Amino acid sequence: MVRTYGLLAWTWMRAAAQHPVSMSLITVGVIVSTGLDLAAIAIIFARTRELAGFSVAEVMFLYGTAGTSFAVADILIGTVEGLGDHIKHGSLDAILVRPVSPLIQLATEEFSPRRIGKLVPPVTVLALVLPRLHLAWTLGRIVMVPVMLLSGAVIFGALWVLTASLQFLITDSREAMNAVTYGGGTLTPYPLTVFGKDFVRGLTFMIPLAFVNWEPALYILGHPDPLGLPAAVRFASPAVAAVLCLLAARAWRSGLRHYRSTGS
Amino acid sequence: MIEVRDAVKNFTIRSSGVRTRVTAVDGISFTVGAGEFVGYLGPNGAGKSTTIKMLTGILTASSGSVRVAGLDPSRQRTTLARRIGVVFGQRTTLWWDLPLRDSLTLIRHLYKVESRVHRARLDELTELLGLGPFLGTPVRQLSLGQRMRGDLTAALLHAPPLLVLDEPTIGLDVVSKATVRDFLQRLNAEQGTTILLTTHDLGDIERLCDRVMIIDHGRLAYDGDLDTLRTTVDAERVLIVDLERASPPIRIDGVETVRVEGPRQWLTIPRGLNAAAVVAAVARRHEVRDIALREPDIEDVVTRLYLR
């Protein structure tokens, strides 16, 4: 599975590399927007001393870990968002008759090196801030950092798949209606991509940030929990990640079963 | 190769709060053996595409059983994908933005075809389908005919024993159509590939298929060979007679003269009557310049079948 993912991503990258002009334009664009991100972060934190009892370094640590997890998930699986379009245009049919999981096919679609650019701001912040935390790096804290990053990435990925699975239901009813009213081919915008994308993105970002990234970070930073949740919650992120994965897998499978193609 | 028993596919449609049920496929049964070339014919909305989607595992049958290459398509979709090739005439399975060659490389990785095998197979298909001039062209810039040849290649790179095509000749110009038909015929004859194709173009069937299945309103209306189909619906043959000079309608027992245009007359001969006898009778009584017997048009035959 990993091998297939790698091969497909690599093929897409090689295909992209064959258009050097657009490739370098895109790279420049990524560098500029990444630079702006970093500048914005620097400005915010240069003017702030403390935020709700957290030092600037600690807040940057929160941003860096959550951002890294988010970027990893986005890079690896973010394009499943495109599912709705594939359903609308009927191209999901083609994906389904190939011998590789549709999830992998969607995730590797148009894989390009520019996706990696999304990692630069959070990783830079993380690299800058880790030595400045003035923490006693116990084994527990050291291990917690990768566990937290990984769980975070898995959680974001699972939420992505969950929301994509919804598109099976939403896009379907729309399309079926079109099949009757307009005889199929008409393309109407459907709610999730047009209105809901930012909302869903916000949601998928906020929930884990509040409950999962937050808790292990409290452990690493040695902060008491302002909400007073039990200490076990701080170690729960891998479990939450596992549960969300199961849920996502079920939703995805059920979505696929409910897929009804488009009338043509 | 394919075994379908009492397959039904319903769609529930919600439109402004009202639920209606559409039965796209209404209990069809058929089997297709290895090496057969079967045409699946029917008007728009008959349920052809829905059948194909059940055979390929895209859709799950509402009831009944479907088995393809020994597998249950909807449960073992990805395993089945390795054993069949699928072509959709109305939409490409290639990637719009990639040159055809890159699309085919992706396909190679998806099907895990070995590089050497892939190369040999691609060379062979490039030769047969004349892909050479446009292998480097992005798919979106290909003409419909070129795209269809690309799609055929993509479906056959892993050398599947069964090829399923949904309207492969739709919208193609005469030359492309001929290329595709010739190719399919050779594929079936030389490599023994089992082929099932849907079409509403009777030319495809007449030219290619040993066996035709006709579907209408989700039901199989006919399953057999073309000649039997012609006799089943008892379509009349038409005798076109050119006389030396214009004359009143020819009168022969059991034969109807349906049209007279100057010296030319059209006579319909029912199935039961010997055409040779009719020809002889006409020649005996009239001065005939030319005479031609037309077999019933498949178009008429199918229309009759639908009307029954």
Ligand SMILES: Nc1ncnc2c1ncn2[C@@H]1O[C@H](COP(=O)(O)OP(=O)(O)O)[C@@H](O)[C@H]1O
């Ligand atoms: N996804 C779908 N949702 C609702 N109705 C559909 C869907 N797919 C097909 N149908 C309906 O089922 C019937 C058969 O369609 P189809 O199999 O595409 O016919 P054909 O391919 O023979 O033209 C049509 O009435 C069509 O409107």
Ligand SMILES: [Mg+2]
């Ligand atoms: Mg169709």
